[in-house]
Amino acid sequence: MPDDSPATRGPRTQPDPFDPASVAIVVVTYNRSHLLTTLLTSICAMEPKPGRIVVIDNASDDDTTDVVESYRERLAAAGTELVYRRLDTNTGGSGGFSAGMETAYGLGAEWIWLMDDDVEVIPDALALLGRWTPRFRSIQGRRYDYDGSPFYWQYRIAPRMGIPIPFAPSKFDASGYKPMNSGCFEGMFVHRSIVQRIGLPDPRFFIYWDDQVYGWLASRITRSVAVEDFILRRTRDIKMVNLGVRNLRASSDAYRYYIMRNRGYIKQYYRAYGAYSPLLFAAGTAATFCKELIRLVAVERRSIAGAKNLWRGLRDAREVAADTTWRPMPPLPVE
Structure with a gap:
């Protein structure tokens, strides 16, 4: 059965107050410095701000390194540490998120917030996520699509079929959250205690299904939820x-x-x-x-x-x- 307690480590019975400085944002990027620029600019405008930003560069051959370094002093002045890790080869999104979570965990981050480079953060996103942290340890916020419309993410899977349920209700009730048994690395907000128990995202996937499996594993040991708050906005248009x-x-x-x-x-x-x-x-x-x-x-x-x-x-x-x-x-x- 999932562990519904607010923490999975140590003897305390009440969760610590949410501290934005305990958050590490993990961003995976590959040859999209123009999109990364938008994301880093939006992080600079956040209030409150995270303690760290971990940028995992999947061996880009554009000006990604220069773009990242151009934000270092600006972020430091706001109290946010920038950690830049350029991988030797392109390991795909799966490898990038695995490396990013490993880095954030090793640095002692209490909360790890995962995202790709083709989004921007909502200015008060950490405050919105923080209000759920006393109750949950695996949290998925909502995202606006490129055109500003709400994006519907399939937060429930048919477990033994291993596929999303496309007709899961999209509306939230008065509680403001819905139980989920999946995950999406475009916005997943997870506590280090969960990461410790299930390990890192599996880099063998390279791309696709890795986040669904990780979210499913999390839901087996904690009460995972999708919440009503919008925390991200997509900045890349995709044909549909x-x-x-x-x-x-x-x-x-x-x-x-x-x-x-x-x-x-x-x-x-x-x-x-x-x-x-x-x-x-x-x-x-x-x-x-x-x-x-x-x-x-x-x-x-x-x-x-x-x-x-x-x-x-x-x-x-x-x-x-x-x-x-x-x-x-x-x-x-x-x-």
Whole structure:
């Protein structure tokens, strides 16, 4: 059963008051310095501000380093430490968030707030998130889309199928939150005690499904929630089509491959945690494949022949799932 207590470490019965200085924002970036500039500028305008910003650069070959360094003194003057870590190779979003969380955890951050470089923060976002911290340890705020409209994120998954539930209610009741069993690294706000128990995000995913699995793991040990407060705004426009019941956004050949390949990793996690149902998981994989075919044709206006990357990913997923040496990410040492 999930641990609903406000803290998972130590003997105290009441949570410590929320301290914005205990927060480390983790940003993963790759060759998008213009977007990173917008994000860092918005962080400078926050009130209150976080104690640290950890920027993980996935081996960019543009002017990302110069952009980051241009903010160091400005942030320091406001009391925020800037930690810049440039990786030797592009490890994908999964590797970047794993490295970022490892860095933030090692620096002693009490709360870790994850985001990509294509968003900006709402000025009072930390105050909004902070009001939930006495009660919850895994929190997901809302996001405005590029056009200013509320973005609907699928906060519930069908656990044994391993896919989002597209019709989960979007409205909040008077409580202001909804239980979730998923996660999104575009805004996930997680306490270090949860990170310690389930370990780092799995870099083997490279991209896609990594945050859903991490959120699912968190929901197994704590009461994870999606809250009504808007904390981020997307700054990059993405092509999409409205299908009536939901919107589908444009993707890429790389995403199509990893969407299917990483089903093998989800299967491994489900086996490891006793949640694997062969029939239901196969149904979830088939539904994912069909959804990506619809996306390919309806959003990207491409021939169904473009599905070769889906098939390639599905083939490699079988190889991943057959690996008997595979193990989940280990817990972290208590510091």
